[in-house]
Amino acid sequence: MMSGRWLLVWGLNCLVAVPSGAAEPVKRFNILFVFADDWGRYASCYAAVDRRPSLNQVIRTPNIDRVAREGVLFRHAFVNAPSCTPCRSSLLSGRYFFNTGGGAILQGAVWDSSIPAFPLMLRDAGYHIGKSHKVWSPGMPVDAPFGGQQHAYEKAGSLSNHFSQQVTRLVKGGATVATAREQILQQVRSNFDAFLADRKPGQPWLYWFGTTTTHRSWVKGSGKALWGIDPDSLKGKMPAFHPEVPEVRQDVADYLGERQAVDAYGGVLLKRLEEIGELENTVIVLSGDHGMPGVPAGKCNLYDHGVAVALIVRWPGGKPGRVIDDFTCLPDLMPTFLEIGGVPPPAGIYGRSLVPLLKADKSGQIDPMRTWVITGRERHVGHAREGNLPYPMRALRTADFLYIRNFAPDRWPMGSPGGVTEAEAPSASVLETTTYAAFADMDASPTKAWLIAHRHDPEWRPFYERAFGKRPAEELYDLRTDPDQVRNVAADPVYADKKRELAARLMKTLQEAGDPRVVGDGSTFDKPPFSDPPKLPSRKTKAEGQ
Numbered sequence: 152m153m154s155g156r157w158l159l160v161w162g163l164n165c166l167v168a169v170p171s172g173a174a175e176p177v178k179r180f181n182i183l184f185v186f187a188d189d190w191g192r193y194a195s196c197y198a199a200v201d202r203r204p205s206l207n208q209v210i211r212t213p214n215i216d217r218v219a220r221e222g223v224l225f226r227h228a229f230v231n232a233p234s235c236t237p238c239r240s241s242l243l244s245g246r247y248f249f250n251t252g253g254g255a256i257l258q259g260a261v262w263d264s265s266i267p268a269f270p271l272m273l274r275d276a277g278y279h280i281g282k283s284h285k286v287w288s289p290g291m292p293v294d295a296p297f298g299g300q301q302h303a304y305e306k307a308g309s310l311s312n313h314f315s316q317q318v319t320r321l322v323k324g325g326a327t328v329a330t331a332r333e334q335i336l337q338q339v340r341s342n343f344d345a346f347l348a349d350r351k352p353g354q355p356w357l358y359w360f361g362t363t364t365t366h367r368s369w370v371k372g373s374g375k376a377l378w379g380i381d382p383d384s385l386k387g388k389m390p391a392f393h394p395e396v397p398e399v400r401q402d403v404a405d406y407l408g409e410r411q412a413v414d415a416y417g418g419v420l421l422k423r424l425e426e427i428g429e430l431e432n433t434v435i436v437l438s439g440d441h442g443m444p445g446v447p448a449g450k451c452n453l454y455d456h457g458v459a460v461a462l463i464v465r466w467p468g469g470k471p472g473r474v475i476d477d478f479t480c481l482p483d484l485m486p487t488f489l490e491i492g493g494v495p496p497p498a499g500i501y502g503r504s505l506v507p508l509l510k511a512d513k514s515g516q517i518d519p520m521r522t523w524v525i526t527g528r529e530r531h532v533g534h535a536r537e538g539n540l541p542y543p544m545r546a547l548r549t550a551d552f553l554y555i556r557n558f559a560p561d562r563w564p565m566g567s568p569g570g571v572t573e574a575e576a577p578s579a580s581v582l583e584t585t586t587y588a589a590f591a592d593m594d595a596s597p598t599k600a601w602l603i604a605h606r607h608d609p610e611w612r613p614f615y616e617r618a619f620g621k622r623p624a625e626e627l628y629d630l631r632t633d634p635d636q637v638r639n640v641a642a643d644p645v646y647a648d649k650k651r652e653l654a655a656r657l658m659k660t661l662q663e664a665g666d667p668r669v670v671g672d673g674s675t676f677d678k679p680p681f682s683d684p685p686k687l688p689s690r691k692t693k694a695e696g697q
Contacts, residue, residue, distance in 0.1 A: 180434050180491045182273075182357040183420060187413045188235065188285060188366040189450060190439025192228075192459045194219070194414075200226050200474055203634065204388045209380060210407045214418035215463060218435045220472055222465030223509060227478045229524045229548065233441035233450055233457040234531045236260045238481065239287045242440075243268040243296045245485030245500030249527060249666045254287075255676070256541070258533035262287065267497040268296035269485045270357060276494045278357050279350040283342045284312055285361035297359070304358075307341035310334065314364045314412035315373035315405070328377065332415075339419045347427070355492065362416055365409045367444050367594045368584070372401065374408035390456060391635035392447045394601070394614050399446075402597040406443060434491070434509075435465035438481065445596025447618035451531050451565065453546040453555050454636045458526045466509045473514045477521035478548070479505060501664065523549045525660055529668070529676040535566030535591040541676050542592070543668050547657040553636055554653035555626040558668060565619050566591035590619050625650065 196219040198207035231241040232248040232255075240254030241247060244266050248254070253261035274280045281304045282297050297303070310317040314335065321331035343358065350356050374380040382400035393399055417437065424430040439460050443449040448456040462479060482502030489496050490504045511517050526548065530541035542565075543558040557564070569589040583600045593599055606615040617637065627641040627650050640646045658669060667675035 179278075179355045179493055181355050181429070181432065182278075182488060182491060183360070183424070183433060183435065184358065185360040185362075185413075185417050185420065185437055186286075187410075187439040188361070188363040189441060189444045190365055190410065190413065190461060191442040191449070191456070192461050193407060193410050193443075194437075194461050194463070196220070196224060196463070197461065200224065206385065206388055206390075206403065206407065208388055209384050209404075210410060211378075212411060212414040214414045214421055215437055215461070217421070218417075218437060218465045219463045222435060222463060222469065222471060223473045223475055225462035225464075225475050225477070225479055227476060227524075227550070228438070228460050228462030228481075229458045229478070229526060230441050230460055230481050231524075231526060232528055233452060233526070234528060235285075235440050236288050237529070238440040242481045242484055243270070243287060245269070245482045245496065245502035247482070247501055247525065247527070247664055247666065249529070249668060249676075250499070250501075250664065256530040257288075258530075259679070260288070262295040269488045270296045270302075270359070272489060272494050272497075273357050273492045276492050277354065278492060279346075279354045280357045280359075281346040281349070282359040282361060283339075283346075284309060285363050286359055304342045304346040306345065308338040311336075311339050311412075311416055312363045313369075314409055315370040315377060318377060319370050319373070336415060336419050339416050340423060343420055343423055357488070357492075360416065360420065362413055364412050365406065365439070367596060369405050369409050371405060371597065374401070374404035374406070378408040378411050380404045380407050380411075390448070391637050392454075392456070392614065392617055393598070394605075394611055396601065398601045399598045403443075403446070431467050433465075434467065435463075436484070437461060437463040438484075440481075445594035446598045447602070447614065448636070450594065451528065451592045453526050453528065453544050454553070455548075458546075458548075464505075464509055469509060470512045473511075475508055475514065476516045476550075477508055477518050478524045478550075479508075479521065480524045480526075523547060523656075525657065527666075527668075532566065532591045536562055537567065539679060543676060545657060545661060545666070545668065547653050547660075549653070551629065551631050552649060552653060553626075553628045553630060554650065554657060556654065556657060557622050557624050557626070558673070560622055560624045562621075563590070563619070564622055565593045568619070593618070625654070627653070 193206060193210050194212040194215045195207055195210050196212065196216040198205060201207055230238045232238045234257050236257045237248035237255050240251035244251055251266060252263040254263060270280050280297065281302045283304050286297050287295050317335060318328060318331040321334065322328060346358050375382065382397065382404040385400045385403060389395055389400065389403065421430065424433055441450050442457040442459065448454040450457055483505050485502050486496045486500060486504040487506055490506050508517050525545065527545040529543055533539060540562060542562050544555060546553060546555040583595060583597050585595055589603065602615050602618055605611040623641065625641040626639045627646055628636040628638065629640055641650055661669045
């Protein structure tokens with residue numbers, strides 16, 4: 152049994168640490184970080200804080216709920232970019248995604264080894280580090296945050312990355328659903344055990360569990376068949392930008408089933424920590440890299456459905472059951488983890504440690520400066536538009552408003568239509584399985600196929616246009632009356648002053664941060680290979696937000 156305290160981070164980027172400047176010696180926690188692809192903000196513990204009907208009233212996540220009950224739930228947690236590689240680049244580095252060079256895009260990304268990443272910094276400070284499955288993509292080159300495969304613990308198997316597909320395959324081979332499920336959970340357990348077995352006595356550790364089961368695709372009907380999620384139970388709980396039709400409800404139910412699989416994996420890790428007597432020496436953090444894939448307003452969008460994520464942290468000895476309203480962004484996890492490990496943060500980061508929030512004893516707003524976050528996006532899928540061009544966006548999110556700046560409104564936000572605008576559009580079956588058939592920046596899915604197939608129906612045409620149509624240079628949403636962000640009031644004179652205020656704050660923050668999109672000629676990300684080294688300010692900007 153290891154001595155000292157521990158940090159457990161689970162899917163949502165959780166952090167624990169002793170405040171800098173403390174008189175007592177720093178006791179370094181171990182860190183278990185479970186970070187799920189495309190998780191979004193779905194867990195049953197969020198139903199109580201949603202204040203309106205939502206999908207969180209349908210999903211069942213008992214293990215995540217336990218962490219929230221015994222720890223802290225963040226109401227306003229966001230990614231910096233709703234695309235896996237730039238989001239993870241910002242998380243690993245503590246920087247805005249646009250300050251990570253070639254890591255600011257998805258396809259064609261290159262990790263810049265000159266940028267400090269918290270896993271390697273903790274390793275150099277004496278931590279035993281390891282990962283199972285996805286951390287940074289594409290691939291894990293030697294100079295990437297986990298150094299290729301040298302820190303991988305995956306020999307027991309990777310069935311957990313595709314729960315519904317693997318259960319279906321095993322059942323076809325003669326297994327029962329129960330035995331297939333246990334085989335997958337045993338792989339999760341065995342990979343974690345292998346990691347723990349390699350640590351030295353008394354050595355603190357960082358383990359990153361990065362399942363991709365919530366990433367497209369999954370078996371149609373699996374939400375009900377494997378998890379008992381009836382698509383009809385979603386009636387009246389779907390966000391306003393989703394068509395209320397059986398095909399879309401089933402697609403979402405299947406997604407929620409994969410989300411419940413992640414909860415089961417987390418339960419395995421929690422139980423293992425209890426069995427070895429280390430749960431109370433561990434901080435637990437749960438999160439994911441952006442919103443739901445293959446649906447309107449989700450992944451690759453700066454609406455809440457694309458950038459809002461779950462963030463839940465269990466701090467040993469902390470006051471349990473708290474709900475924090477402070478705005479947080481995933482780059483905050485980097486300095487949080489470093490503070491836990493007693494490592495000074497590097498220069499050029501914008502994330503701020505969450506340790507003071509985790510050690511507080513109250514709910515609500517704790518830090519009066521944490522009232523907004525910046526999000527953004529450049530290029531996701533390659534060849535989504537002619538000339539390999541990105542779709543540049545930045546946004547400022549406050550408690551009451553969302554302001555979005557689309558820098559190239561003449562471009563297609565989800566990629567070019569392809570054959571969709573022609574007489575012979577791709578068939579629904581093709582659109583369910585082939586991302587590149589049309590609008591390549593939205594993942595292939597039954598929802599995407601349904602929207603395109605019904606694009607000429609007057610009842611559903613507005614949903615199609617909202618999902619795929621071109622957008623104005625400015626968008627503004629009043630979240631007090633429009634929480635789903637479907638009514639753009641940027642052109643309404645009533646909101647003129649608020650729009651100017653938010654636009655000015657956004658641009659000022661981006662300029663201070665050296666965003667290549669707004670400094671110089673603003674064309675850096677339009678020119679392949681998108682890997683110019685970032686030019687950062689000499690010191691951290693003292694902004695009130697992220």
